[in-house]
Amino acid sequence: MAHGIGDVAARTGLSVHALRFYEREGLFAGPIVRDPGGRRVYSDDDIEWVELCARLRETGMPIDAIRKYADLVREGPGNEPDRLALLQAHQERIEAQMEALSVGLSMISYKVRVYEKRLAEGTASDLWTGRAASGD
Amino acid sequence: MAHGIGDVAARTGLSVHALRFYEREGLFAGPIVRDPGGRRVYSDDDIEWVELCARLRETGMPIDAIRKYADLVREGPGNEPDRLALLQAHQERIEAQMEALSVGLSMISYKVRVYEKRLAEGTASDLWTGRAASGD
DNA sequence: ATAAGAGCTAGAGCCCGCTCTAGCTCAAGC
DNA sequence: GCTTGAGCTAGAGCGGGCTCTAGCTCTTAT
Numbered sequence: 001m002a003h004g005i006g007d008v009a010a011r012t013g014l015s016v017h018a019l020r021f022y023e024r025e026g027l028f029a030g031p032i033v034r035d036p037g038g039r040r041v042y043s044d045d046d047i048e049w050v051e052l053c054a055r056l057r058e059t060g061m062p063i064d065a066i067r068k069y070a071d072l073v074r075e076g077p078g079n080e081p082d083r084l085a086l087l088q089a090h091q092e093r094i095e096a097q098m099e100a101l102s103v104g105l106s107m108i109s110y111k112v113r114v115y116e117k118r119l120a121e122g123t124a125s126d127l128w129t130g131r132a133a134s135g136d
Numbered sequence: 137m138a139h140g141i142g143d144v145a146a147r148t149g150l151s152v153h154a155l156r157f158y159e160r161e162g163l164f165a166g167p168i169v170r171d172p173g174g175r176r177v178y179s180d181d182d183i184e185w186v187e188l189c190a191r192l193r194e195t196g197m198p199i200d201a202i203r204k205y206a207d208l209v210r211e212g213p214g215n216e217p218d219r220l221a222l223l224q225a226h227q228e229r230i231e232a233q234m235e236a237l238s239v240g241l242s243m244i245s246y247k248v249r250v251y252e253k254r255l256a257e258g259t260a261s262d263l264w265t266g267r268a269a270s271g272d
Numbered sequence: 273a274t275a276a277g278a279g280c281t282a283g284a285g286c287c288c289g290c291t292c293t294a295g296c297t298c299a300a301g302c
Numbered sequence: 303g304c305t306t307g308a309g310c311t312a313g314a315g316c317g318g319g320c321t322c323t324a325g326c327t328c329t330t331a332t
Contacts, residue, residue: 080254087248108195108226119217142309278329292314300308
């Protein structure tokens with residue numbers, strides 16, 4: 001199936017600007033075909049690739065790293081260990097991020113509980129003790 | 137306990153530049169005391185606050201949002217529901233992020249497994265079938 | 273035939289979050 | 303008393319990742 005850039009944008013959540021930008025930046029593994037009028041025509045495979053890029057970006061992989069991966073794929077078979085290394089490195093980054101998020105989340109959840117408790121007491125007693133029970 | 141800015145930087149992982157920047161940006165709930173020579177002197181409470189800010193930033197809360205929270209705290213008691221709302225909103229953002237990360241992670245883990253398998257087969261058979269088994 | 277709408281390129285612009293510089297002051301150790 | 307090192311301010315600069323603009327072309331529906 002062939003798809004126009006607008007289509008692809010709509011279905012991947014990226015903007016058409018971003019799609020052209022990614023292409024210029026060399027994030028695509030192969031050239032995007034053009035129709036006789038010079039417009040980009042995306043294949044289903046292209047869309048799949050764009051979706052991968054979107055996930056990689058969403059999980060914080062820098063453009064630069066994605067380009068390196070795309071370069072390897074473009075080079076063709078033979079460099080699988082290198083590709084694997086890039087993916088694994090990113091896997092670890094994601095795991096670290098998740099850890100950081102969960103630490104932050106539990107800190108915030110704690111504060112939320114404190115506020116909720118204080119508010120419940122407040123509506124019950126209609127009185128605030130200022131900084132009596134800390135917790136900003 | 138009183139701490140110099142270098143100290144605080146070391147123990148929070150932020151740079152001294154970032155600490156001054158945060159202060160300028162109004163992320164602090166109260167003014168930072170200065171010594172007779174004009175240097176910042178951080179209390180334990182200040183450090184705790186800085187640590188909160190660091191966690192909020194790490195989890196992707198924009199400077200702007202942290203400032204709003206700090207503004208509320210600075211205003212004093214009475215606006216707890218507003219503070220709670222900000223925290224809850226951020227809590228949700230974090231949860232959404234974690235979701236996105238885990239989707240991305242599973243996509244990548246899948247690819248990693250594919251490569252590992254292909255490599256294992258490759259070393260076994262010493263032959264690559266090119267794009268026979270897709271998966272970039 | 274025409275007007276609307278999607279696409280194209282090259283390049284400028286923007287936002288965020290720091291980071292760095294210049295030029296100065298201060299406190300402490302040798 | 304002098305050097306070294308930490309700190310200060312105001313403001314410039316930067317890197318990443320888009321986003322937007324201008325000016326043009328092409329397709330399509332009326």
